[in-house]
Amino acid sequence: MANIQVNKTAHPFDKPRLEALLNRRFFYAPAYEIYGGVAGLYDYGPPGSSLQANIISEWRKHFIIEDHMLELDTTIMTPAPVFETSGHVARFADWMVKDAKTGDVLRADHLVKNVIEARLAGDQEARGLATQPKSDEADKKKKKKADKAKKAAVKLSDEEVAEYERILATLDNFSGPELGELCRKYKITNPDTDNEVTEPQEFNLMFASSIGPTGQHPGYLRPETAQSHFLNFSRLLEFNNGRIPFASAQIGRSFRNEISPRAGLLRVREFTMAEIEHFVDPDDKRHEKFHEVRDVALRLLDRDVQASGRTDVTSMSIGEAVDKGIVANETLGYFLARIYLFLVKVGINPDRLRFRQHMSNEMAHYATDCWDAEIHNSTGWTECVGCADRAAYDLTVHSKKTGHPLVVREALKEPIVTEKEVAEFNKKLFGKTFGRDSAAIQNAVNDFDEAALLRFKGELAQGAATITTAEGKEFKLTPDLLTIERKTLKQSIREFTPNVIEPSFGLGRILYTLLEHSFWSREQDVERGVLSLPAAVAPTKVLIVPLSAKEEFAPLVREVSSKLRKAGVFSRVDDSNTSIGKRYARNDELGTPFGVTLDFASVANKTMTLRERDTTGQLIGPIDEVIAIVTDLVQGNIDWAEACKKLPAYDGVQAID
Numbered sequence: 264m265a266n267i268q269v270n271k272t273a274h275p276f277d278k279p280r281l282e283a284l285l286n287r288r289f290f291y292a293p294a295y296e297i298y299g300g301v302a303g304l305y306d307y308g309p310p311g312s313s314l315q316a317n318i319i320s321e322w323r324k325h326f327i328i329e330d331h332m333l334e335l336d337t338t339i340m341t342p343a344p345v346f347e348t349s350g351h352v353a354r355f356a357d358w359m360v361k362d363a364k365t366g367d368v369l370r371a372d373h374l375v376k377n378v379i380e381a382r383l384a385g386d387q388e389a390r391g392l393a394t395q396p397k398s399d400e401a402d403k404k405k406k407k408k409a410d411k412a413k414k415a416a417v418k419l420s421d422e423e424v425a426e427y428e429r430i431l432a433t434l435d436n437f438s439g440p441e442l443g444e445l446c447r448k449y450k451i452t453n454p455d456t457d458n459e460v461t462e463p464q465e466f467n468l469m470f471a472s473s474i475g476p477t478g479q480h481p482g483y484l485r486p487e488t489a490q491s492h493f494l495n496f497s498r499l500l501e502f503n504n505g506r507i508p509f510a511s512a513q514i515g516r517s518f519r520n521e522i523s524p525r526a527g528l529l530r531v532r533e534f535t536m537a538e539i540e541h542f543v544d545p546d547d548k549r550h551e552k553f554h555e556v557r558d559v560a561l562r563l564l565d566r567d568v569q570a571s572g573r574t575d576v577t578s579m580s581i582g583e584a585v586d587k588g589i590v591a592n593e594t595l596g597y598f599l600a601r602i603y604l605f606l607v608k609v610g611i612n613p614d615r616l617r618f619r620q621h622m623s624n625e626m627a628h629y630a631t632d633c634w635d636a637e638i639h640n641s642t643g644w645t646e647c648v649g650c651a652d653r654a655a656y657d658l659t660v661h662s663k664k665t666g667h668p669l670v671v672r673e674a675l676k677e678p679i680v681t682e683k684e685v686a687e688f689n690k691k692l693f694g695k696t697f698g699r700d701s702a703a704i705q706n707a708v709n710d711f712d713e714a715a716l717l718r719f720k721g722e723l724a725q726g727a728a729t730i731t732t733a734e735g736k737e738f739k740l741t742p743d744l745l746t747i748e749r750k751t752l753k754q755s756i757r758e759f760t761p762n763v764i765e766p767s768f769g770l771g772r773i774l775y776t777l778l779e780h781s782f783w784s785r786e787q788d789v790e791r792g793v794l795s796l797p798a799a800v801a802p803t804k805v806l807i808v809p810l811s812a813k814e815e816f817a818p819l820v821r822e823v824s825s826k827l828r829k830a831g832v833f834s835r836v837d838d839s840n841t842s843i844g845k846r847y848a849r850n851d852e853l854g855t856p857f858g859v860t861l862d863f864a865s866v867a868n869k870t871m872t873l874r875e876r877d878t879t880g881q882l883i884g885p886i887d888e889v890i891a892i893v894t895d896l897v898q899g900n901i902d903w904a905e906a907c908k909k910l911p912a913y914d915g916v917q918a919i920d
């Protein structure tokens with residue numbers, strides 16, 4: 264029997280069991296654990312590191328290679344003026360409140376969300392509508408939570424329920440003072456102590472540091488990789504032969520001093536980001552490859568739906584969303600579709616993926632439109648990728664601050680010929696007459712629009728005209744100082760600041776939600792979990808399992824191992840002294856998609872069996888043929904159903920037990 268029907272939903276998702284697996288198999292663990300650990304810092308162990316590296320490798324192929332992006336690797340430590348200019352020093356902050364008695368710090372929006380969600384759960388309980396968790400050992404935690412909810416069960420009025428739901432749907436849109444108002448109005452206290460909380464205060468999330476021994480050069484650990492793309496814009500543009508659109512990309516560490524990180528990998532203080540900055544003409548945000556993704560259907564939650572207090576998604580093709588103006592332009596749409604395709608490729612369940620548009624207050628200070636790819640998991644919907652149109656904000660502010668032009672100069676196909684009034688100054692006389700004020704006066708004349716300049720020309724023709732500089736000083740000008748004449752001008756270069764579309768990925772959030780989406784237990788073996796990771800990202804692709812550790816197997820194991828290595832397939836040998844079934848089960852926990860078994864028949868006939876993780880189906884064939892097929896499987900050239908047509912089934916039930 265090659266295929267066994269797989270029922271991945273036989274057991275409800277069991278978070279404690281997944282967490283135990285991830286900890287036991289060292290996917291990741293709290294950093295500095297034997298010193299007591301630090302909230303929001305995690306170390307990845309061998310399978311976690313490989314999984315992340317494989318996700319990154321897929322990301323590089325899917326984005327950088329596919330769209331010829333220019334890759335960067337820039338420094339983390341950043342001089343303070345960069346973030347002063349970008350606005351992060353003033354505005355990269357969250358609102359926090361303190362417990363009025365204990366001083367415990369809580370993030371204001373999270374506090375409101377948790378308390379309101381608990382009240383709505385209590386209401387469900389009081390109305391007898393709450394789902395009852397099963398009472399077996401693994402559900403203990405859930406049961407405890409449900410018992411707590413039962414105790415706190417208070418029936419709300421229909422108006423209260425509607426109001427609470429409206430607040431939850433629009434929570435990201437509340438300012439700090441408005442969150443404080445909510446706490447007072449709805450008597451929201453610290454759930455751990457029942458104490459009142461203080462008024463929300465802003466807390467800047469950047470880690471401050473100083474560069475060099477004098478302490479005179481303040482710096483910050485970057486909270487995003489983006490700024491270095493902007494600062495290197497001129498070099499990137501030159502590298503790209505002066506042409507846009509193009510995109511730069513960078514994978515690297517970022518740091519945020521989160522107020523109270525309590526959600527595992529979902530909210531940490533140090534994390535790996537993958538960011539793309541796509542530079543585009545502000546007057547033409549079409550994308551030359553948009554037609555390739557036009558039909559990709561996305562689940563969209565736009566800002567109008569949220570503003571009406573709802574959270575229902577609309578499924579629509581990205582082509583339609585752009586045509587209807589729901590998504591602002593083709594380039595933004597192209598990236599939303601590409602983000603979707605990437606997430607699904609690495610194993611995210613598309614039914615638990617939606618794109619939510621930011622409400623106007625929620626948007627970062629630099630953004631003009633923003634959509635988040637949110638992935639559903641045991642904590643609710645979590646933003647895993649932000650995709651923002653940052654317009655020309657960053658390039659403009661850095662250019663203004665440094666005096667370095669961050670612009671594109673484009674030769675016009677057809678020169679633009681215009682006629683206009685132009686002022687020409689007698690510079691020598693100007694200097695003699697006005698000294699240090701000369702430049703300010705000339706600037707004031709140059710700032711005139713066409714109509715004002717014509718009026719000024721008229722006054723001058725009368726003998727003299729008065730001008731006021733930006734500083735408010737008045738000066739009298741006479742025709743010997745300047746002439747104003749109508750001239751024909753030919754403009755053959757267009758100079759402009761590009762706009763930036765930025766997809767920004769948090770790899771830890773993707774990795775964790777992927778683990779949740781991949782985890783399940785077999786009907787017949789609840790204790791052991793399976794991680795159904797796609798072969799492309801699984802830490803190990805093929806497990807080599809010799810029937811016994813006997814010497815006679817060694818040459819064959821070496822041969823298979825070396826052939827797989829040559830085919831570019833990462834394998835591991837498990838020759839431990841335990842049953843083959845157990846060895847497979849252990850590797851199902853690590854998400855290893857395929858296994859090959861070498862038994863006595865292999866030694867005699869040069870055959871081996873091939874096992875697939877999810878179905879546990881087994882095939883048999885000559886070693887070289889199996890290697891070719893497993894290589895195709897790992898590379899995604901064929902799927903298991905196709906493999907089953909190429910090799911005979913192997914009734915391995917007795918052999919593997």
Ligand SMILES: Nc1ncnc2c1ncn2[C@@H]1O[C@H](COP(=O)(O)OP(=O)(O)OP(=O)(O)O)[C@@H](O)[C@H]1O
Pocket residue numbers: 519521528529530531532534536646647648649767768769770771772
């Ligand atoms: N503290 C964090 N821990 C893990 N990943 C994070 C964290 N903050 C941001 N990210 C990741 O970086 C991506 C881009 O960052 P962005 O600034 O858009 O996040 P954000 O809107 O500040 O997130 P949040 O509102 O959840 O704090 C996010 O989509 C997320 O995947």
